[in-house]
Amino acid sequence: MSLAAEQTTIPVTALKGIGPKTGAALAKLGIHTTADLIRHYPCRFACYPALQTLNTAEEDTSIAVQATLQTTLTVIRRGRLVMTQGKLADVSGEIAVRWYNMPYLKKSLSPGRCLVFFGKVQKKGGLLFLEQPKIFRPEEYETLRAHPVPVYPLSSGITNRVLIRAIQESLSRMPFQPDWLPKELCSAHQLMDEDTAIREIHAPQSIPRLAAAKRRIIFNEFYEFLLGVRKMKERASLACSAFPMDCSDILSDARRFLPFSLTAFQEKVCLEITGDLSSGTVMNRLLQGDVGSGKTVVALIALYAAFRNGYQSAIMVPTEVLARQHQKTMEQLLRHAEQKPRILLLTGSLKDSEKKEVQKQIESHAADIVIGTHALIQEPVKFHRLALVVTDEQHRFGVQQRGIFAEKGLHPHMLVMSATPIPRTLAVILYGDLDISTIEARPSGRLPVKNAVIMKQERPNALLHIKRELEKGHQAYIICPLVEKSEFLDAENVLDYSEALKESFRGIASVGCLHGRMREEEKQQVMEDFAAQRIDILVSTTVIEVGIDVPNATVMMIEDAERYGLASLHQLRGRVGRGSGQSYCIFVQGKQSERGKKRLEILAHSNDGFAIAAADLKMRGPGELFGAEQSGELTFGLGDIYNDYPVLQTAKAVLEEYEPGENRKTLRQDVIL
Ligand code: ADP
Numbered sequence: 064m065s066l067a068a069e070q071t072t073i074p075v076t077a078l079k080g081i082g083p084k085t086g087a088a089l090a091k092l093g094i095h096t097t098a099d100l101i102r103h104y105p106c107r108f109a110c111y112p113a114l115q116t117l118n119t120a121e122e123d124t125s126i127a128v129q130a131t132l133q134t135t136l137t138v139i140r141r142g143r144l145v146m147t148q149g150k151l152a153d154v155s156g157e158i159a160v161r162w163y164n165m166p167y168l169k170k171s172l173s174p175g176r177c178l179v180f181f182g183k184v185q186k187k188g189g190l191l192f193l194e195q196p197k198i199f200r201p202e203e204y205e206t207l208r209a210h211p212v213p214v215y216p217l218s219s220g221i222t223n224r225v226l227i228r229a230i231q232e233s234l235s236r237m238p239f240q241p242d243w244l245p246k247e248l249c250s251a252h253q254l255m256d257e258d259t260a261i262r263e264i265h266a267p268q269s270i271p272r273l274a275a276a277k278r279r280i281i282f283n284e285f286y287e288f289l290l291g292v293r294k295m296k297e298r299a300s301l302a303c304s305a306f307p308m309d310c311s312d313i314l315s316d317a318r319r320f321l322p323f324s325l326t327a328f329q330e331k332v333c334l335e336i337t338g339d340l341s342s343g344t345v346m347n348r349l350l351q352g353d354v355g356s357g358k359t360v361v362a363l364i365a366l367y368a369a370f371r372n373g374y375q376s377a378i379m380v381p382t383e384v385l386a387r388q389h390q391k392t393m394e395q396l397l398r399h400a401e402q403k404p405r406i407l408l409l410t411g412s413l414k415d416s417e418k419k420e421v422q423k424q425i426e427s428h429a430a431d432i433v434i435g436t437h438a439l440i441q442e443p444v445k446f447h448r449l450a451l452v453v454t455d456e457q458h459r460f461g462v463q464q465r466g467i468f469a470e471k472g473l474h475p476h477m478l479v480m481s482a483t484p485i486p487r488t489l490a491v492i493l494y495g496d497l498d499i500s501t502i503e504a505r506p507s508g509r510l511p512v513k514n515a516v517i518m519k520q521e522r523p524n525a526l527l528h529i530k531r532e533l534e535k536g537h538q539a540y541i542i543c544p545l546v547e548k549s550e551f552l553d554a555e556n557v558l559d560y561s562e563a564l565k566e567s568f569r570g571i572a573s574v575g576c577l578h579g580r581m582r583e584e585e586k587q588q589v590m591e592d593f594a595a596q597r598i599d600i601l602v603s604t605t606v607i608e609v610g611i612d613v614p615n616a617t618v619m620m621i622e623d624a625e626r627y628g629l630a631s632l633h634q635l636r637g638r639v640g641r642g643s644g645q646s647y648c649i650f651v652q653g654k655q656s657e658r659g660k661k662r663l664e665i666l667a668h669s670n671d672g673f674a675i676a677a678a679d680l681k682m683r684g685p686g687e688l689f690g691a692e693q694s695g696e697l698t699f700g701l702g703d704i705y706n707d708y709p710v711l712q713t714a715k716a717v718l719e720e721y722e723p724g725e726n727r728k729t730l731r732q733d734v735i736l
């Protein structure tokens with residue numbers, strides 16, 4: 064980090080308008096300094112739609128119209144509700160308009176003025192009307208349309224407006240930084256300058272410039288990832304392992320104590336792993352397997368091997384919910400083992416005193432296996448003879464984070480588990496430098512999930528089906544894209560949806576909800592309630608996606624399914640079909656489109672993640688800028704290995720030509736600013 068950079072990185076609370084409260088809310092998003100702020104990229108961009116004429120207005124869609132108010136507005140009061148009503152017209156027709164709780168509009172909005180109205184078209188008593196539209200002067204609307212507005216990932220206590228302001232201030236304090244990538248390479252590969260890209264992504268001048276900025280930042284992410292993988296491999300080829308293990312009895316032991324027999328594929332990958340562990344060099348292995356293929360037990364066998372050789376080991380998982388679940392599962396699996404490792408949890412939500420206690424136990428080797436979230440690398444943990452680190456659901460972790468162990472002077476064996484079925488072509492690019500083991504089939508004896516793609520109108524039937532499953536004592540998941548109502552996206556949201564369901568299932572079933580804005584303890588509680596069947600229907604965003612194992616849940620209904628990438632949908636679907644009974648997955652298509660339907664049909668016809676991923680890759684065109692169709696395996700801030708496949712290829716090509724040497728620290732991904 065350069066000196067100038069150090070002086071420009073300041074705590075967010077030093078910015079205008081950010082007090083301790085907002086500062087704390089930002090900290091929840093992992094944002095502490097201005098350097099963190101500028102790397103908090105928009106998750107999408109709000110683009111106001113092109114103007115339409117009134118005769119094209121359709122129920123339940125958001126439209127922007129340039130129209131004139133016909134008469135003075137009238138204000139109607141019904142109890143506490145104040146409605147302001149009027150009529151708009153353009154050359155093509157008329158429409159009623161209505162605002163709630165804005166009586167002052169009557170004065171400020173005089174008839175005859177031509178303005179732009181942006182709002183949702185609703186229908187009542189057979190008549191269409193525009194509900195609560197925002198009002199713009201035409202030239203103001205033109206400007207807005209030309210500049211996409213960034214929409215940032217938020218947490219409670221933060222608004223998008225606050226983030227925009229804070230990020231703009233941080234950028235204005237940031238001096239120009241020369242690019243780490245030589246100019247020749249930038250122009251050869253049509254990459255925007257890095258500094259420009261960072262400024263542009265937060266305040267795009269135009270859509271083509273936004274595309275270029277996004278491409279450059281994604282390039283950085285991929286390049287850093289590939290460089291990380293390469294370094295891991297180099298490190299492995301240099302280092303003799305300080306932790307050679309004797310694994311001769313491990314598998315026969317495991318066969319004796321496990322409650323089920325391993326499948327042929329599990330046996331094969333276990334042999335590959337124990338082979339590495341006993342080889343005398345450091346293991347760098349990727350374990351791939353579709354959802355439900357049984358990776359956990361394979362990880363356990365590796366951890367058990369380390370334990371039997373007197374070493375400590377750790378497994379990193381992306382969420383606390385998953386950490387707890389793993390602990391339970393592993394203790395179950397080890398129930399009949401003669402020698403049992405002691406398993407401890409280290410997660411972010413522990414109280415400070417509890418954390419200290421856990422750390423003490425790790426240091427004194429009172430713990431053999433540590434299961435943890437990010438806390439595992441963030442807290443000052445002193446391991447004792449740490450010989451193996453497993454990371455589960457790898458796509459939520461960056462390679463950098465794994466590199467942190469190396470920086471601590473530790474060189475444990477590494478096993479990276481991924482449920483993302485990456486097609487061979489992609490795997491070779493991403494992990495070409497790692498050894499790969501694949502579990503190619505699920506344990507036999509399970510019924511394949513039955514699928515259906517339906518339209519919104521058919522939802523009542525689907526709910527009936529869910530009700531019948533509940534009557535059999537089973538449980539259901541319902542997935543919505545949004546947490547709460549959004550003015551820009553016509554899509555279902557968890558809060559309203561769960562309220563409505565509570566009404567319709569009153570006295571029949573209990574409904575819970577889960578989303579990323581809840582506190583960790585709340586999420587944990589909901590998951591426990593669901594696992595213990597105190598909740599029958601869980602309405603959730605995709606936070607549910609990763610690794611959750613509740614075999615009694617037999618139905619999943621995914622709303623606005625076309626918004627997700629196929630791989631992501633497949634991961635979601637992996638939450639059902641885990642028990643011996645028949646399971647179902649219902650994809651509800653929110654927007655009618657041939658292409659969307661075709662994509663969903665791929666899923667409906669196959670339960671094989673690899674086949675789906677391959678089909679997905681084939682169907683995707685060039686990356687979609689406002690990617691509603693994120694595929695979900697976001698190893699990266701902005702990049703998506705499917706959507707941005709061409710950028711991944713570019714990154715690979717550049718890495719072949721150029722590796723930053725001493726000045727590597729200027730790579731923004733790293734420490735930077
Ligand atoms: P994933 O690969 O998605 O992490 P899990 O490890 O959670 O899959 O396994 C899915 C389910 O299959 C678990 O309930 C697990 O107990 C079970 N399972 C794993 N291996 C076997 C096996 N060999 N025979 C029977 N059931 C198994």
Ligand code: MG
Nearest residue numbers: 358359455610
């Ligand atoms: Mg798993």
